[in-house]
Amino acid sequence: MDPYCSICSPMDHPVVGAVREFVDSEVRPVAAALEHADAYPHDLVTRMGELGLFGALVPAVYGGLGLDVTTYARVIEELCRGWMSLAGVINSHTMAALIVLTHGTDAQRQRFLPRFARGQARGGLALTEPHAGTDVQAIRTVATRRGDDYLITGTKLFITNAREGNTLALLALTDPKAEPRHRGMSCFIVEKGHPGFRVVKSIAKLGYKGVDTAELVFDECVVPAANLVGGLEGRGFKHVMSGLEAGRINIAARAVGVAQAAYDDTLAHLREIGAEPPPALADMATKLRGARLLTSWAAAMKDRGERCDLEAGMAKLFASESAQEVAVEALRLHGSAGALAALNVERYYRDTPLMIIGEGTNEIQRTIIARSLLERYGERFGALTSREGESADVRQLVLAVRQFVDKQVVPAAQDLDIAHAHPVGLVARLAELGILGSRVDPRYGGLGLDSRTAAMIVEELARGSATLAAIVVAHSAATHAIERAASAEQRERLLPPMTRGESVGAVAFGGGIRATRSGDEWTLEGETPPVDHAAHATVVLVEATSPDGPVWCLVDPKMAGVRVDPPVTMLGLRGLGACRIHFDRCRVSSRNRLGGVVGRDHDVLALVRLGVAATGVGLAQAAFESALRYAQQRTTFGKPIAQHQAIQLALAGMATKVTAARLLAYDAAADDLDDTRVLIAKVYASEVAYEVTLDSMRVHGGYGYTSEFPVERYYRDAAHLASSPTTNAADRAELARRLRSLEGGGQRILER
Ligand SMILES: Cc1cc2nc3c(=O)[nH]c(=O)nc-3n(C[C@H](O)[C@H](O)[C@H](O)COP(=O)(O)OP(=O)(O)OC[C@H]3O[C@@H](n4cnc5c(N)ncnc54)[C@H](O)[C@@H]3O)c2cc1C
Known part of the structure; x- marks a missing residue:
């Protein structure tokens, strides 16, 4: 599976496909009415039970679906595309089930997990108290041992599923004097049915309606000691915190689902009113795609058993902020209709702030991310992105480039920049490392890398010098075009010396160069805008226009009829040698015209x-x-x-x-x-x-x-x-146009 783009299409997993169908046919038609009435969706919850969703992450031996986290995230995303409240019913239930699965005794697993999987036990997670949300260690609820039982006394606030659910994982103090405080905390599975457990109030909310969020009071509520998770006191804080990675991924997935719905509705609205696609549509799609990628990337790490607290935190942060921004944009693009209760967009606007607050506010999330960065800095190759899923060859190659950058590029880059100097020595080293032929087929001496590995190399080079990266980009674009559109003779002639760095390339995109044909020859006239790397290139690929369409020619800057200006002085990318090129009756023989289609777009x-x-x-x-x-x-x-x-x-x-x-x-x-x-x-x-x-x-x-x-x-x-x-x-406008014209609003592009 692709380590960065492990987004499965809905039909990749039958459960995701079934949930998608359920959402389209049963949820979306009724969600608005139920939400506005703040009515618990009993029928939909029953259907979710039939789909097996209460046992989504419970292993099959206990009667669950045993999904991996990646698939589970897709399920949550689909539910939230229909109505976010439905995910609330499943999520905290799943968190409670995971605590039993991961930390419970064997007897507890046997007793609770099949019931959780069937939805007979309907779970919730009770941590927050009136004076303790972010600061979980400030909780005051106590559990006192009496014989074979514990007596629980205290108040829990904002507990999802507390009214409709019946089996809560609850955090309480078993040793209020312990220092640090978390050593005195224990987790219990509290089942309803005891008079000491009262749901005192359902809490009215901005959004996320229909699902119950309640205040609970425990007054010497009797809980059997057999319900102390893991059978040991003092481990509860760790137990509840261990679910945070999955919890954050799941909030991120919720955010992706709501953002997708907001994007879909906006696109449908723009089509309906026949409006030009605004550039903001491009930004919505970008945020949505970024959120989905971060979420699936963190989920894939979790499934591979890698540590992913940092990654899950980033996914939660990015996806929740993006979803809120996408919802606001959806509201704006709907105009005054956006705020009408008849449409769903006002619901997305109300629902999205919860993802910013829940599962640790984003402010806290940022603090945790920063601590994790400081702690783990340097631990990982590639600094921030796990490349565990890459082949050993790719990892070795990227590592070699990283070492070259750290040892040779970084020490030289600042002086080269100050002197506006072309990094000629470093380019020669790149040729030795094979980087100048990174995309060239091995037949011509190149490395034949795929686009992603080539992109990783450019990224590594840019860490040391963006000028060097830009040189490689220009050169590689030229080699790539030659490889795709040149004749066999041209490839044989041009690519080996370009791979060895004996000649270096640049590309001049459509800058008003006209080409006219006479027999087998083409004559070029006109002037290009500044062309990256043109001052040092020995082969420039020029795009010219002719009455028959675009013509691509290979030009030697020293040939007759070509004049290269001195490099333009630029704010950055110094030493790149960007120059205007003038063509004055420059004659190009058929030998130097690319016969194939370069296909600019x-x-x-x-x-x-x-x-x-x-x-x-x-x-x-x-x-x-x-x-x-x-x-x-x-x-x-x-x-x-x-x-x-x-x-x-x-x-x-x-x-x-x-x-x-x-x-x-x-x-x-x-x-x-x-x-x-x-x-x-x-x-x-x-x-x-x-x-x-x-x-x-x-x-x-x-x-x-x-x-x-x-x-x-x-x-x-x-x-x-x-x-x-x-x-x-221009790119935003083009992107918006494309998204609007793509079938399904670019669904295939954004989801896959
Ligand atoms: C609809 C809903 C459902 C919920 N469901 C559940 C549930 O099922 N179970 C459950 O246990 N809880 C639940 N919660 C509670 C939720 O997890 C908390 O609201 C959340 O953790 C924030 O805690 P708080 O509200 O006490 O805010 P506070 O902790 O009081 O924070 C207020 C502000 O101060 C900031 N802040 C606090 N400490 C620091 C610090 N050290 N540094 C910097 N900034 C700080 C916060 O980031 C925030 O901006 C739910 C909440 C809602 C609204």
């Missing part, structure tokens, strides 16, 4: 956009790493600034954005460069690059503004990406 342009996205990821990664290091070294008010909460929030936000951008880029690179996903990745990653480089500057304070640190270079370099090779404004 489907090929070279997509490759360059992907390269820009990967460069953005690398730049942002470098800026983030620099901020993380600096935050550990710099001290203010007697402690490292990494311990100040404002810095922690910034670090967590940066890491989450970089990760989303990376996943979007790898996702776009899969399946032979899907144009729509490439556009999504390019726009998002290029903007993340300047946001994160600016955040890094903030973390560095005054030093970040000086040339003593590379952050100001990162910030300057990032400025180029949003307009290369096309502007983000």
